[in-house]
Amino acid sequence: MVPRHQSAHYRVAYLFAFVTTASATLAAEWPQYRGPHQDGISTETANLKWSGTGPKVAWKIPTHTGFSSFTVSDGKVFTQVARGSREVCVALQAATGRELWAADVGLAKYQNGGDAGAPDNKGGDGPRSTPTINDGRVYVLTPALVLFCCDAATGKKLWSHDVMKEYAGRNIMWSSAASPVVDGDLVFLAGGGAGQSLLAFNKKTGQLAWQGHDEIMTHATPVVATILGERQVIFFVKSGLLAVSVKDGQALWRFPFPFRTATAISPVVAGDIVFCSAGYGVGGGACKIAKDGNSFTATELWKSANDKQVGDLWSTPVHHAGYLYGMISFKKFGTGPLKCVELTTGKVVWEQAGFGAGNVILVGDQLIALTDDGQVVIVEATPTAYKEVARFKALSGKCWSTPAFSDGQIYVRSTKEGACLIPSGK
Numbered sequence: 001m002v003p004r005h006q007s008a009h010y011r012v013a014y015l016f017a018f019v020t021t022a023s024a025t026l027a028a029e030w031p032q033y034r035g036p037h038q039d040g041i042s043t044e045t046a047n048l049k050w051s052g053t054g055p056k057v058a059w060k061i062p063t064h065t066g067f068s069s070f071t072v073s074d075g076k077v078f079t080q081v082a083r084g085s086r087e088v089c090v091a092l093q094a095a096t097g098r099e100l101w102a103a104d105v106g107l108a109k110y111q112n113g114g115d116a117g118a119p120d121n122k123g124g125d126g127p128r129s130t131p132t133i134n135d136g137r138v139y140v141l142t143p144a145l146v147l148f149c150c151d152a153a154t155g156k157k158l159w160s161h162d163v164m165k166e167y168a169g170r171n172i173m174w175s176s177a178a179s180p181v182v183d184g185d186l187v188f189l190a191g192g193g194a195g196q197s198l199l200a201f202n203k204k205t206g207q208l209a210w211q212g213h214d215e216i217m218t219h220a221t222p223v224v225a226t227i228l229g230e231r232q233v234i235f236f237v238k239s240g241l242l243a244v245s246v247k248d249g250q251a252l253w254r255f256p257f258p259f260r261t262a263t264a265i266s267p268v269v270a271g272d273i274v275f276c277s278a279g280y281g282v283g284g285g286a287c288k289i290a291k292d293g294n295s296f297t298a299t300e301l302w303k304s305a306n307d308k309q310v311g312d313l314w315s316t317p318v319h320h321a322g323y324l325y326g327m328i329s330f331k332k333f334g335t336g337p338l339k340c341v342e343l344t345t346g347k348v349v350w351e352q353a354g355f356g357a358g359n360v361i362l363v364g365d366q367l368i369a370l371t372d373d374g375q376v377v378i379v380e381a382t383p384t385a386y387k388e389v390a391r392f393k394a395l396s397g398k399c400w401s402t403p404a405f406s407d408g409q410i411y412v413r414s415t416k417e418g419a420c421l422i423p424s425g426k
Contacts (some may be wrong), residue, residue: 029051030072033130038223039319041407042363042405048378048423054392056422059097061416066126073133080127082108085162089140101155106142128177143175145191159206168193177219190217210249219264228291234267253296255287264314277312279330284310302346318362320381326356352386359402370403
């Protein structure tokens, strides 16, 4: 508390310091799938080149089955795992990896996945969604499209919705892999029936805020962004991209991008350009958004003819200075390349084989790439050439999850284990 006799100038300086410190603390968190702004980009800067044979391993724990990624908030790490016949959301102490609580969220049943699926899909299956942390609460979406809101400190369930039962849900083959998205006072997700396929709930009470549209969901997690001054949530559904107003769910613009089977790529927003991609012979594409008065339009910049160049199934790339960086390939497990792609043309600038179907994030001007066999690779985000900075074998098991970065530490997990790495070695 500032004493009354101190000057107004001192009180302003004190308030500024407090706000700055609070903002820095919040900026260090990774509270949802693909980071603070859903773009795979950290708000921190860090030297990611470690000395010696690798980074310091702060902790490593079993994380049995699943492709759920880590999220980090308020000194805790969250993810979803399967334990026996049940799926649970777990909270860990960020400093030690010690389990703080586990909340049961339903039956651990995963259709057509793991060793029972295609031969190239061996190595385990499990939860696909990543918990979202917001305002002291954890939001969990199960493969069966049940949305839970839990207390982040205890795991106590506060409210839930069964989309299949309550909103004539239409789940998809392999079941849902999308993560819940929170923005402002609302939680967004897809999966309902005709006239209610896109849904928004009040994040505190669980009350339905709006519903609408007749779209078939995909595995893709929607993305909230401000484009040309309008806050909007962009869903990647089977007809293509559909952007709706966060306020009432009214359609703002569409980019037709139909496909037959599946995608788990989140839309990548770069100013007024949006990229999307799918596998199974579809490929990728980008559109440019324009606004005239209150009306939006989406104009195609380019589309690829097939999935050989920029077709992607679930490895959402990051955007940096006009280029996309990611493991952009279709079902090339263990061998797929890391690519640099020019955003406005779809031209592949360079590629480096051997990354598989993993995922990347961006910290400063460096990529943290998690290969599908558990290697953490640091690469410069530059279009000039592939420039590897460091590499470390961090995990065993299959890694189809996305790394997280918080407070200078890297969090990675596989279908067998999860780890916290400290690049500086401190």
